[in-house]
Amino acid sequence: MSRGDAADAATLAPDDAFAVLANETRFEIVRALWELYEPDDPANVVKFADLYDGDTAVTFSELYDRVGYGDTGNFNYHIEQLTDHFVRRTDSGYELTEAGFEIARAVIAGTVSERPSIDTAEIDATCPRCDAPVVVSYENHHVKVSCSQCLGIWQNAAGDEGVLFTFAFPPAGLSHRTPDEAFHATLAYNFNRIRSFIHGVCPDCSSVVEGSLDICEPHEPGGRGGCPDCHRRHRIEVSTVCNRCKSVARGPLTIAIFAHPTLISFLHDHGAVHHFASWETFHLAQTVSEDVVDTDPVRIRLTVPCDDDRLQLTLDESLEVVDAITKLSVDG
Incomplete structure (x- = not known):
C-alpha cells in the first residue's frame, strides 16, 4: 500500500484497538518503528504528503532483527494485525501511521510509564493577589502552583487550602528543566491548548468542542479566599469539552x-x-x-x-x- 492509500485504511473501534496493542510483540513492533524513525529526513517532514520520492520505511528483515522475535511466520502475522491501523506497508517495508505515532509518543513522553515529581520549591514569580513568593510542585502528572502566603484563586470546599492554578503537564516536560523553567513551560503548554479550545478545535483529536459558561449567581469571595458557593475568586468560568476524546479546558473567562x-x-x-x-x-x-x-x-x-x-x-x-x-x- 502506498502512502496515498492512507485514507483507505479501515477505522478501528476502541475496544479492538486496545486488543491489538495488548500483545507484547505488536507493541514492540510499534516501539521499534518509532526508534528507527528519523525525523530530520526531508521525506519524513512531509511524510504523508507524497512530495518526496524517497521511501523511508523499515524493511521486514530489519524490523524482525530489531524486535528479536523467533518465528518469522508469527512475526508477519503480528505485523498484519497492526497494518492499516498503527502500521502502514509501503513498497520498501513498514512505517507508523499517525495513530501509531500517537501511541508511541504517549509512551515516550512517559504518560504511562514514569512518575516523576518536584518537591515543593519557591520560584521567581509573585502572587497576583498579594505579591508573596510563588511555590510549585509536581504530582500525578500535574503542576500545582500556589502562593506561599494567601489562598490563591481556587480553594477547596473547606476554604482552608487553595492554589493559583493546577495544570496537567506530561512528565517528559520536566526533563532538563529547573522548577522555574517547568513553571513557564507548563503555562506555555496549557495556554496554547486553551487557545485551540477557544477556537473550537480539540488540541488532542481535532474534533469540534462545546463551550459553556458557569456563572456563580450569589458570588461573594471573602477577604482570605474564594466564594463559599463556587470556591473561586472569579465569578465567571468558561468550560470547553470535546465529547469525542473527553479532553476539557476550564478556567476563568478573564484568561480566555x-x-x-x-x-x-x-x-x-x-x-x-x-x-x-x-x-x-x-x-x-x-x-x-x-x-x-x-x-x-x-x-x-x-x-x-x-x-x-x-x-x-x-x-x-x-x-x-x-x-x-x-x-x-x-x-x-
Whole structure:
C-alpha cells in the first residue's frame, strides 16, 4: 500500500484497538518503528504528503532483527494485525501511521510509564493577589502552583487550602528543566491548548468542542479566599469539552479573552508586550473586572485596565465580542 492509500485504511473501534496493542510483540513492533524513525529526513517532514520520492520505511528483515522475535511466520502475522491501523506497508517495508505515532509518543513522553515529581520549591514569580513568593510542585502528572502566603484563586470546599492554578503537564516536560523553567513551560503548554479550545478545535483529536459558561449567581469571595458557593475568586468560568476524546479546558473567562484580537490590539496600542501563553497573561487576567449585564440573552462585560485607560468588552454566551469601548480614564 502506498502512502496515498492512507485514507483507505479501515477505522478501528476502541475496544479492538486496545486488543491489538495488548500483545507484547505488536507493541514492540510499534516501539521499534518509532526508534528507527528519523525525523530530520526531508521525506519524513512531509511524510504523508507524497512530495518526496524517497521511501523511508523499515524493511521486514530489519524490523524482525530489531524486535528479536523467533518465528518469522508469527512475526508477519503480528505485523498484519497492526497494518492499516498503527502500521502502514509501503513498497520498501513498514512505517507508523499517525495513530501509531500517537501511541508511541504517549509512551515516550512517559504518560504511562514514569512518575516523576518536584518537591515543593519557591520560584521567581509573585502572587497576583498579594505579591508573596510563588511555590510549585509536581504530582500525578500535574503542576500545582500556589502562593506561599494567601489562598490563591481556587480553594477547596473547606476554604482552608487553595492554589493559583493546577495544570496537567506530561512528565517528559520536566526533563532538563529547573522548577522555574517547568513553571513557564507548563503555562506555555496549557495556554496554547486553551487557545485551540477557544477556537473550537480539540488540541488532542481535532474534533469540534462545546463551550459553556458557569456563572456563580450569589458570588461573594471573602477577604482570605474564594466564594463559599463556587470556591473561586472569579465569578465567571468558561468550560470547553470535546465529547469525542473527553479532553476539557476550564478556567476563568478573564484568561480566555486575552487571546481576543481586540484586547491584543488595545494592549499593543498602549505599548504593552503581550504574549498570551505566559505568566504575565495570568497576572493581567486577575486585574480584569467582570459584570453580568444580562442573562437573556447572556451579556457579560469585562473591563481591562491599562495605564490610565480601560477597555470594556461585552461578550455573548459564545464568547463573541458584541461591543468594545475604550475609555480614557479609569476614574471616568
